[in-house]
Amino acid sequence: MKCDVAIVGAGPSGLILAHLLRQAGLEPVVLERRSKDYVLSRIRAGVLEKTTTNLLERLNLADRMHAEGLVHEGFHLADGEKLIRIDLAELTGSSVMVYGQSEVQRDLIDAIPARGVEVVWEADDVALHDVDSDAPRITYSKNGTSHTLEARFIAGCDGFHGPCRKAIPETVGVTHERVYPFGWLGILADVPPCDDELIYANHANGFALASMRSATRSRYYIQAPVDTNLDEWPDERIWDELAVRLGPEAGGRITRGASIEKSIAPLRSFVFEPMRHGSLFLAGDSAHIVPPTGAKGLNLAASDVTYLSDALIAWFKQGDQNALDGYSSRALARIWKSERFSWYLTSLMHQFPEHSSFEREMQRAELDYIANSRAARESIAENYIGLPL
Numbered sequence: 412m413k414c415d416v417a418i419v420g421a422g423p424s425g426l427i428l429a430h431l432l433r434q435a436g437l438e439p440v441v442l443e444r445r446s447k448d449y450v451l452s453r454i455r456a457g458v459l460e461k462t463t464t465n466l467l468e469r470l471n472l473a474d475r476m477h478a479e480g481l482v483h484e485g486f487h488l489a490d491g492e493k494l495i496r497i498d499l500a501e502l503t504g505s506s507v508m509v510y511g512q513s514e515v516q517r518d519l520i521d522a523i524p525a526r527g528v529e530v531v532w533e534a535d536d537v538a539l540h541d542v543d544s545d546a547p548r549i550t551y552s553k554n555g556t557s558h559t560l561e562a563r564f565i566a567g568c569d570g571f572h573g574p575c576r577k578a579i580p581e582t583v584g585v586t587h588e589r590v591y592p593f594g595w596l597g598i599l600a601d602v603p604p605c606d607d608e609l610i611y612a613n614h615a616n617g618f619a620l621a622s623m624r625s626a627t628r629s630r631y632y633i634q635a636p637v638d639t640n641l642d643e644w645p646d647e648r649i650w651d652e653l654a655v656r657l658g659p660e661a662g663g664r665i666t667r668g669a670s671i672e673k674s675i676a677p678l679r680s681f682v683f684e685p686m687r688h689g690s691l692f693l694a695g696d697s698a699h700i701v702p703p704t705g706a707k708g709l710n711l712a713a714s715d716v717t718y719l720s721d722a723l724i725a726w727f728k729q730g731d732q733n734a735l736d737g738y739s740s741r742a743l744a745r746i747w748k749s750e751r752f753s754w755y756l757t758s759l760m761h762q763f764p765e766h767s768s769f770e771r772e773m774q775r776a777e778l779d780y781i782a783n784s785r786a787a788r789e790s791i792a793e794n795y796i797g798l799p800l
C-alpha cells in the first residue's frame with residue numbers, strides 16, 4: 412500500500428493532522444494500535460486554547476464544541492484561604508474552551524468516513540524502516556496478516572510510549588526531562604461543578620484542581636504519590652480531601668457523588684529534539700510531555716500539527732522544502748515556552764517533599780504577589796490562553 416504521509420497514532424495529533432492533509436487533497440493513512448472504542452474511552456485533557464478551537468473550525472468540525480463546550484473567561488488560584496481570580500477576558504480579551512479531549516476525539520473520528528480519511532485500527536507491531544531516506548516505509552500486522560505501507564513522509568503522532576521517537580538514533584536525539592515526585596489522582600463524577608470556573612489550589616496537604624466537562628459532570632484531581640493504591644482512596648476520602656484543599660469557599664460548595672472514573676497519572680516535563688529525522692517528523696506527546704497543570708498537552712499537539720500540516724502541504728503543492736526544514740525549530744520555540752509555563756505553575760501549586768519552610772514561603776509570597784499585581788496576573792493569563800503561533 413502507498414500513501415503521501417503515514418501517520419502513526421490516532422490521538423488528537425494524528426487525527427487532526429490526517430484531517431488537515433485530507434482537506435488539502437493529500438493521501439494520509441493513519442495506523443493506530445488500539446481500537447476505536449478504546450481511543451474514545453480515554454479520559455484526558457479538558458481545556459482548549461484558541462490554537463485548538465481554530466483548527467476544529469478550519470476543519471468545519473467545531474459545531475458540537477460550540478454547542479456543548481463551555482467558554483471560560485477566567486479561572487482561580489486558591490491559596491488555602493481565598494480565591495485569586497485570573498480574569499482572562501479583562502487581561503487578554505480572550506478566553507478558553509472547556510470541552511473534553513474525548514469529545515474532540517469523537518468529533519474527529521465521526522468525520523473520518525465522510526472525509527475519506529483512512530485509519531487502520533488495531534494495527535499491531537508497527538515498525539519504521541528507512542526513515543532517513545526519501546522512501547520510508549512502515550511494516551505492521553492486522554488480524555495476523557503482515558502489511559507494508561510506503562509513504563513519502565512519516566508523522567510520529569504515537570504519544571510518549573510509541574515507537575517513532577525511538578526510530579531516531581540516540582546519537583542524533585537529545586532528551587530533556589524532569590520527573591515530578593508526585594502524580595494526579597483524578598476522578599470523574601456526574602455531579603455539578605463546585606464553581607463556574609476552574610480552581611487550582613495550593614494547600615499544605617497538596618495540590619487540588621476543580622474542573623468540569625459540563626454543568627452536570629465534574630472532573631477533580633488531587634496531588635498524590637505516583638504509586639498510590641486507588642483502593643485506599645474510596646470516593647468519600649477523595650471528596651473529604653478536596654473539600655479541605657480547595658479551601659473554605661469552594662470546598663463548601665462541592666456536590667458529592669459516585670465516581671465514574673478514577674485514575675492516577677504521573678507528571679513529567681519532557682522534550683525530545685530534534686522533531687525531525689530525514690523523512691520522519693514527530694508531533695504531540697511523541698516529542699514532548701508537560702505536567703497537566705498548565706492545560707497545555709493537547710494544545711501543544713495542536714500547534715505542532717498546525718506547523719507540520721502547513722509544511723507538508725507546501726512541499727506536496729509547491730515543492731517548498733523550507734517549511735519542512737524549519738518545522739522542528741519553529742515547533743520547539745512554542746513548546747519550550749509552554750514547558751516553562753507548565754513547570755512554573757506546577758512548581759507554584761504543588762507541595763514538594765524536598766521543600767523547606769523557605770520554599771513554602773516563596774510559594775505563599777508568589778501567590779500574594781499575583782493577588783496584588785495586575786502585571787503578574789496578565790502574564791499568567793496570556794500563557795494560559797496560549798501564546799501566539
Ligand code: FAS
Nearest residue numbers: 420422423424444456569570573695696703706707708709
Ligand atoms: P496521544 O498519546 O493522545 O495519542 C497517541 C496515539 O498513538 C494513541 O492513540 C496510541 O494508542 C497510539 N500509539 C501508541 N503506540 C503505538 C504503536 N506502536 N502503533 C500504533 N499506534 C500507537 N493534557 C492536558 O492538556 N490536560 C490534561 O488534563 C491531560 N491529562 C492527561 C492524562 C493522561 C493519563 C495522559 C496520558 C495525558 C494527559 N494529557 C493532558 C495530555 C494529553 O491530553 C496529550 O497531550 C494528548 O493526548 C496528546 O495527543 P497525542 O500527541 O495525539 O498523543
Ligand code: PHB
Nearest residue numbers: 456457622703704705706
Ligand atoms: C481537566 O479538566 O481534565 C483539566 C483541566 C485543566 C488542567 C488539567 C486538566 O490544567
